Amino acid sequence: MKYCERCLQPDTRPNAQFTEAGICPACHYFDQLQHVDWQERYEIFEDLLRRYPRKSSQQFDCIIGVSGGKDSTRQALWIREKLGLKPLLACLTYPPQQVTQRGVDNISSLIELGFDVVISAPAPGIWQRSMKEAFLKFTNWARSTELALFSAVPQLAIRYDIPLILWGENPGLQLGDLKTLGNTGYDGNNLRFMNTLSGGSQDWMLEAGFHPKELLPYRYPDPSEFDQAGLQIVYLGWFLGDWSLINNAMYSGLNGLAYRTDSAKNTGDLLGVTSLDEDWVTLNQMIKYYKFGFGRATDYVNEEIRLGRISRDQGIALVEEYDGCCSEEYIESFCHYIGIALEQFWQQVHANVNKDLFEIGADKIIQRRYRVGLGL
Template sequence: MKMKFCKKCIMPNTRPGITFNEEGVCIACQNNERKKLVNWDARMEELKALCDKYRRKQPGQYDCIIAVSGGKDSHYQVHIMKEVMKMNPLLITVEDFFTMTEAGKHNVKNISEAFGCNMISFKPNRRAAKVISRYMFEKYGRPLWYVDRLLYTVPLYYAAALNIPLLVYGENVSYEYGGVDDKETYSAREQVFNGVAPDVELQELVDAGVPMDELAYLEAPSRDMLDKLEPIYLSYFVEWNGVKNYEFAKRRGFKDLTHEWDRTNHIENFNQIDSYGYLLNAWMKFPKYGHAYATDYAARWVRYGMLTREEAIKLAEDRDHNIDPKIIEDFCGFTGMTTKEFYEALDKLYNKELFAQNSWGQWRLKQENIEERRNPQW
């Protein structure tokens, strides 16, 4: 298999669900150009109308739920909904089970304090998480499937249980960056089915050693439940830019990883900074699809006009493959794997069509794919 790369940014065709036009431009770059034609004032009026529909008349009642992590985008979401839209939000966060960074500890407290919001923190079942995380890593290369699944389902179940229909998510990942649901829409109702849906039947997890009664919330909500809710993407209503969100969040007390951790496989210090082991999930795109977070962010920065394509290529080549040892150490510490077991499992997950091992036993993209990224041919 030969990889193909976007001529404008550096996103490859191996990203699940991404599409390209005849000129070799990825859908994320095409959508970025379309956003320049959007009347954002009119979109803001649409958001106001939606908020007015769900605004409660009694003081102190929650008008909406916002799914948050404490990150830069979460800070911006809460600002828009509470300070601009004048809504009374309840924040819901799903914790992971890895060692938190000092910045992560600060930020999850800061988002409540900076905006004056109540927050529910859902703590997943650690016993189930240990088994599922190792099983899903070794068999599917999706080590954080369990917590990522809960990130999608838990806010929906809470919204239904508390009778708060309006549920606010951040960006439509497929539209902003390319994916299976790349059509522009404000509704996030189908998000729970967009690829984070179970790759396995729950019985398979039971067979792996997790009792069925410890697998709550992994099933998608019923259609009847979803039809009573109004989950939305905020990125439909406001122009989404992760760097601008970061600059805003800093002014409201958000802390990045400056002086704490220079991650060897990232090109920035402000995204997904809550914990160590969780970052394995994003890096696993590299052995499976030939790109990881360095590519993701370099591509976004090309679209934002912050990098040239050549500068982005250099960052991806230097950083994508170089997984930080702290990530491995934290993941192995939680799951009980030894480093040897980790790398033996990892070696089996590399896509042999994309990669070859060098004389040191390191996996690297095949030269033809490196050359194609540098000079894409369509």
């Protein structure tokens, strides 16, 4: 395990490659951003919009997937206030046992701000069962629900006949997932190649006994459907020079978005501005930490180091303290929801801990073998 020379990204992130100088893809991308002509990009965006005029039979210019989080709130407002467009907001909501009151309130605020929102809620029984299957098979409960989250937007775009889909960040550029890079920095039609969505993404669900018809909300439209509907996904993050976790949170907070009020010790979330609408993504961040040696605190800290707001050493202290943090309460409510015992949860997590990076003591406490910022 090696760390980026500049930030605290280890080279264990899947599909990410460091430069020869030992710089991670996100830092490399950040360097390139310093030379971008943002006015030129804005003009490219205007040209793009001219190529997708509102259809005479439609009342919307584009569709934006929203969760009531900081990124989607910022996108929706920017599109309407800056460009004067009328977006349809598409929200795939969680079942009542999963969604937080804060998440519900945040969607309500968007509606109060005057947006048209279409809300879709897949059948809760299949949602719950597929989540359990995914956890037991991959130690990642979100395998099925992410499929639904990603699929809902193009599915609705086809149904409402709105070809232009605006998406937030380009995972190829911002996270260094090279498989999803499109023809240009803003072309999002390659999103289908990301791990969650790529070939045979439903196979494990079919093997688990789900009927293909039950899985319709989990089906990402195939390339021929994209072509037929003329769908174009565009990453909005590519056009916005100040697109970042913290800027988006500030912008959305000023427009009514409610943040988390629990401590970073419960969530590993230093500012409490991510995953506002549910609590179990925090479990996944903890598991990711045990698999790859970096969690949610690392993502925050890296951005802050790049922006020069904290030093690498200050970052190390924060990562040491908060990476992998997850409240017992969230773990208990998750186990209760999918119907497994706490012991089974930990057995499964322990079996998936990366033993090169961590050591599980006799007391079952998991300890780092590596040193944050130095590696192994």
